[in-house]
Amino acid sequence: MSDTKNFMFLNRRAPYGTIYAWESLEVVLIAAAFEQNVSLMFVDDGVYELTKGQDTTGIGMKNFSPTYRTLGDYEVRHMYVDKASLEARGLTADDLVQVEWEDWETEESVDNIVEVVDSDRVAELLEESDVVFSF
């Protein structure tokens, strides 16, 4: 389909404290309905958005981290995490949620669409995107 574009959602901020992370997630959920190629990129404090075991009771905000795990159902195929940003915060891939993707027609599936990539790849992926939304 010629009018399908590659949308990249670039997430650079911590999940709480500002509304950016949640707004980004909401736009992703909406964009997926338009049958575009949607990918997500997490860099800087944005990597915290994907950490497991978040508990927001102390700050009185809704913990929306479980929502990332349904993005495969919304036909998001790639969620990239910048390796340097993870390492700078003492995190590894094991600290992040896993997101499954499955084609319900063909039963083709991917166990985890979250992928840790190096900075060169980050630059390349941003370059390849038709539209970048930065949050």
Add this chain to the structure above:
Amino acid sequence: MPIEVDGKTLETDEEGYLVNLNDWVPGVAEVMAKEDDLELTDDHWDIINFLREYYEEYQIAPAVRVLTKAVGKRLGKEKGNSKYLYGLFPYGPGKQACRYAGLPKPTGCV
């Protein structure tokens, strides 16, 4: 407009969705369906229960497309289409079924 369920008054927003998700009891769906002149069958409950489980797990109400696919997978291919779902919930499976299930309106649902 508030609704009366099991002797309690529950607050709803201007579109009829529950304001407090924790207020939900099965009676909520029964009362809302009655107002819409709809009789709830097991088929309706399958969808309502699925929506509640989905929300519990992912903290959002699913888009209709996601709901349709999930229903097809869980309840059988013949039910995983919008015709079947609209047959059960004529005001739209996303909006109406989510309202009965006590969930917020699905994101991206206008």
